[in-house]
Amino acid sequence: MAKPVKSSVLKKAETKTVESPIKRKIIPGEKRDYLPTETYQEGETVFHPIWDDTGEVLEVGVTDDGIKKMKVQFSKVGLKVLCMGQQTS
Numbered sequence: 001m002a003k004p005v006k007s008s009v010l011k012k013a014e015t016k017t018v019e020s021p022i023k024r025k026i027i028p029g030e031k032r033d034y035l036p037t038e039t040y041q042e043g044e045t046v047f048h049p050i051w052d053d054t055g056e057v058l059e060v061g062v063t064d065d066g067i068k069k070m071k072v073q074f075s076k077v078g079l080k081v082l083c084m085g086q087q088t089s
Contacts, residue, residue, distance in 0.1 A: 037088060039060075
């Protein structure tokens with residue numbers, strides 16, 4: 001009779017929790033302060049505290065090197081491309 005084979009213990013692989021972006025409901029006229037750590041959607045109104053200017057998010061996307069970006073048309077300073085969703089160290 002053959003010896004029974006011991007089963008090896010499998011360790012569970014470590015997994016990283018990835019936060020999925022929470023989509024906010026866009027409320028017309030509501031403006032959010034711009035923070036590079038936040039994510040935004042097309043149609044949102046953002047306030048940039050350094051420029052003291054408000055603008056509308058026209059387009060969101062990702063650069064070739066994986067950085068989330070958005071194009072915002074501001075009242076005073078015009079069209080700007082800003083980063084968003086940046087993680088802090």
